[in-house]
Amino acid sequence: MTSTPTAGARPDEVRRHNRTALLRRLHVGGPCTRAALATELGLNRSTIKALVDGLAESGVVSERVPRARSGAGRPSLLVLPEPLAAVVLAVDIRVEQVAIALVGLGGQLLGRDSWNLRGRAGEPAEIITRIIESTRLLAEELDVRMVAAGVSVPGVVRRGDGYVHEAPNLKWTDVPLGDRLTGAFGVPVRVGNDAEIAALAEHLRGAAKGSLDAVYVSADIGVGGGVISDGTTLRGTAGYVGELGHMVVNPDGRPCYCGSHGCWETEVGELALCRALDLPEHSPRGVVVAELRGLTATQITTTLGDFTRWLTMGLITIVNVFGPELVVLGDLFTALPPPLVAQVATTIAERSLVSRAIGGTRLVTSTMGTDAKLIGAAELAFESVLDTV
Amino acid sequence: MTSTPTAGARPDEVRRHNRTALLRRLHVGGPCTRAALATELGLNRSTIKALVDGLAESGVVSERVPRARSGAGRPSLLVLPEPLAAVVLAVDIRVEQVAIALVGLGGQLLGRDSWNLRGRAGEPAEIITRIIESTRLLAEELDVRMVAAGVSVPGVVRRGDGYVHEAPNLKWTDVPLGDRLTGAFGVPVRVGNDAEIAALAEHLRGAAKGSLDAVYVSADIGVGGGVISDGTTLRGTAGYVGELGHMVVNPDGRPCYCGSHGCWETEVGELALCRALDLPEHSPRGVVVAELRGLTATQITTTLGDFTRWLTMGLITIVNVFGPELVVLGDLFTALPPPLVAQVATTIAERSLVSRAIGGTRLVTSTMGTDAKLIGAAELAFESVLDTV
Structure with missing residues (x-):
């Protein structure tokens, strides 16, 4: 309805936009040939070639011969996202349990941990400390470095800074969760309402x-x-x-x-x-x-x-x-x-x-069973980093 | 969440985009100086000058000395939308009454007509005929030609083509209202749910x-x-x-x-x-x-x-x-x-x-009283034409 005027897009902005779109396609949709990428994204093949070559050079994607060949002639190479090129932390805080996972580009779950709260849900400081410690252990064990985090909370959350206004069933009130985790991890942290995050997961992958x-x-x-x-x-x-x-x-x-x-x-x-x-x-x-x-x-x-x-x-x-x-x-x-x-x-x-x-x-x-929120939390994190991978 | 890649914006596209943004600002916000337009739209003054000059040349806007002068020096000219540069039809179909109005660029109501339905609401064909006839009379009387129409209906409407699936309180079912009016008027016609249209009016002007x-x-x-x-x-x-x-x-x-x-x-x-x-x-x-x-x-x-x-x-x-x-x-x-x-x-x-x-x-x-839907219907119509005025 209302429209914000924009200055003309410069070539490097267009390139960056296209690069993010391509990466998002590979991340959400999985391996794909260059030809199919060109069709799906409405870009010409030379643009795709330049983007894929650039991404391959940075180790963000790789290419391989598809397992099942169809038709005659030289097989079209598949472009694949490289999981370790961008690893994010996903956290699902539930009433009875907390689960964390490190997830690679393309959505691959690299490792996970979880623990029961056994009725001790009323203490946000303790939960936050355990999340931070468990994440460090998991990252060490997997030998990866995460670039962003997404957190699912069953409550009313301010999206801008991840402030948890009220999570009644956790008995949390006014918890600056986003700030605490950003401070501890030094990467962008996004916190969202659990149902919204699960909806995101179902929309992208379910x-x-x-x-x-x-x-x-x-x-x-x-x-x-x-x-x-x-x-x-x-x-x-x-x-x-x-x-x-x-x-x-x-x-x-x-x-x-x-x-x-x-x-x-x-x-x-x-x-x-x-x-x-x-x-x-x-x-x-x-x-x-x-x-x-x-x-x-x-x-x-x-x-x-x-x-x-x-x-x-x-x-x-x-x-x-x-x-x-x-x-x-x-x-x-x-x-x-x-x-x-x-x-x-x-x-x-x-x-x-x-x-x-x-x-x-x-x-x-x-x-998706109980994993919807964990998967969605990872996607929330990826939203903020796909343009900088 | 998902993003469609776009090719780089060409200069004429950028210019058109800026022109529409400027026109929308004048249409919704009313008269404004060039300087304020530049600030509000985030465009430089030479761009604003070129756009305003172009619009003034086509008779879409005019400029005048503001009535109340503030400060010393040469007064900044006000840019005004010219109502007759784009006139749209607004129609509000209610259970008890139908109202029509011809509305000029900037939101000025140029003329209106209405009639009671007196319990004859069950006959869409008759209502549509009367809308078409009354509009022709009103346009003749005002000596204007309309460029688009917006219609408010208290029912479930498909926005793409203005098909009224069900308007229970009018006792309408499956009425191709958008197609009928487009056929009669030969201009773009948009039909919307009355509450949505009133919300649009309140959002833009209320x-x-x-x-x-x-x-x-x-x-x-x-x-x-x-x-x-x-x-x-x-x-x-x-x-x-x-x-x-x-x-x-x-x-x-x-x-x-x-x-x-x-x-x-x-x-x-x-x-x-x-x-x-x-x-x-x-x-x-x-x-x-x-x-x-x-x-x-x-x-x-x-x-x-x-x-x-x-x-x-x-x-x-x-x-x-x-x-x-x-x-x-x-x-x-x-x-x-x-x-x-x-x-x-x-x-x-x-x-x-x-x-x-x-x-x-x-x-x-x-x-806005009972006019909210009529005002909103006009805005619905303007949405489709501001980029072609």
């Missing part, structure tokens, strides 16, 4: 790949949502991402720590699921999943009737508000019985004006 | 001017919302805008035509307000407004208690989902008693996690 308008629903103790709108992640004022878990779905529902009653998180989060399944709250994830997998068709209807109702209400609102072509259920929701998911999808189709208008919204479960 | 993240709530018979996210209007798959009126706020509420129960529209739209005020449904707007204005403080609490509750629930969800810095209440909601609006704002502040994180969300009523 179920929402190729989809311009999708919503990822994350479900642990907290419930959140990440929105891909017109190909980018949606954010609100000051970079805060929306909290889909605090849509009010049941006005007569349980009180939520946020001050409302019957928030989506309160009605369909892990604690609500434990109550519905008659398990103690905070039961181990494995127990909850096993219980879900063991339900008969009748039990799904009776035991999970209310849960299904509120899950559906929230999804109808999401579909009507954002008009996505795809909703990805992540985390704990990947363990929901398929008949339940199918029933929810049917109800959405019947009751959503917008879903009907856009020819239906697909409802799928994530195939 | 309460949300300068705000990058704002939500406009439209309330007639139907309730809708337009979202400005990071400075642009938010759209879902295939350009369909979300339907905030179909968030489910009251799961035990009244059935909605969309298939759900207790949609926001059903609980806080004009019909719900009529019921709360003990007026017949479809009472004239003037009667509803007079009744609202006459309520005592006690009556506001008793009579509008449920209405206020559902209005608040919907707004909490909107604030948590989008994290806007500003919510603009439009249309009928501009007539809500100020104490009611204040109470809603207080409850949102208490109960919204995201509002607290971003330092509060302001809740204001629109000052």
Whole structure:
């Protein structure tokens, strides 16, 4: 709507722009021939040649003969990203566990570590210290140096500086996480809301790949949502991402720590699921999943009737508000019985004006499992370095 | 996140880009000195001079001595958009009324016409014919030729071609409105959802001017919302805008035509307000407004208690989902008693996690009245022509 005037692009700016686009293509899409790169990026072959030669010289990409040859003639060489040319740290802080990974260019996971929090989630300083120490050990062990870091936090995060305003389920308030980690690591650190980060992962490498308008629903103790709108992640004022878990779905529902009653998180989060399944709250994830997998068709209807109702209400609102072509259920929701998911999808189709208008919204479960946030955190880090590799 | 590589910008492309930016600045922001244009657009004064001279030569802008002189020395000339250099048609199709206007460059309303539908809203062909005829008469009367048109429709619209999938309160289904009007007028026609269009108007010329993240709530018979996210209007798959009126706020509420129960529209739209005020449904707007204005403080609490509750629930969800810095209440909601609006704002502040994180969300009523959609429709039209004026 508004447009910022720009001075004319200089040749070195154009070259740099094209170099980043090529690198991004290789990083996200994997090995590719020069010819295909030219077609996909809309650049001529001599431009591609110059870029690839430059990148190969710096050791950022390499070229090799493809394993499977098709057709006659000289095989077209494949251009591959070199994992060690840019290594980033990915951190996933969850309520019960912290996971870290070092990830190479192209998305290869080079090594990982994780530890349980065992109810000690209330101490950010301790967690931050352990993240810093574990990262140093892992980097030493792998003999790599990282160039950036991305961190997933289940809370309200200011994107500019990675300040965690509130992460209620971690019991964190006002934690300058971004500054602390930047100070310790001396590399650019980006911190994001966990659902937004998982949405990024699904968009780049998962179920929402190729989809311009999708919503990822994350479900642990907290419930959140990440929105891909017109190909980018949606954010609100000051970079805060929306909290889909605090849509009010049941006005007569349980009180939520946020001050409302019957928030989506309160009605369909892990604690609500434990109550519905008659398990103690905070039961181990494995127990909850096993219980879900063991339900008969009748039990799904009776035991999970209310849960299904509120899950559906929230999804109808999401579909009507954002008009996505795809909703990805992540985390704990990947363990929901398929008949339940199918029933929810049917109800959405019947009751959503917008879903009907856009020819239906697909409802799928994530195939990334609990790694979505770790993968997304790595991508968040790569976003800031691909133009400087 | 993803980036499309572009070839280097050629000088004529840069010039065209700068010309459009300058014209947009004058169109939206009004008269401005060359010096201020240079500063605001980040262009040097010789570039501005060349652009303004070119535009003045084509009669698109003019220059004049400012009325109020400040300081000594030769006064800086003001550059003004020439209204007749580009005239667009704005159409606002509402449930009870259709309004059209011819609007000049700079936003000047050159002339308008409107007619009541008196319950004959079910016949799109008739309405379209009348729009075409009335526009021809108005253009003849004003002796202007329009270069584009923008149309506001209270329904689900495909932005690419202005196809109205469903406008339930007009009882329209599958109306190729964009194609019909393009065929009749022979100029580019853009059709949009009314709430989105009003949000555009508020963003460019109203309460949300300068705000990058704002939500406009439209309330007639139907309730809708337009979202400005990071400075642009938010759209879902295939350009369909979300339907905030179909968030489910009251799961035990009244059935909605969309298939759900207790949609926001059903609980806080004009019909719900009529019921709360003990007026017949479809009472004239003037009667509803007079009744609202006459309520005592006690009556506001008793009579509008449920209405206020559902209005608040919907707004909490909107604030948590989008994290806007500003919510603009439009249309009928501009007539809500100020104490009611204040109470809603207080409850949102208490109960919204995201509002607290971003330092509060302001809740204001629109000052554009019922013209917001007409103004927005003109802006929608200008969006497509400013680069070709």
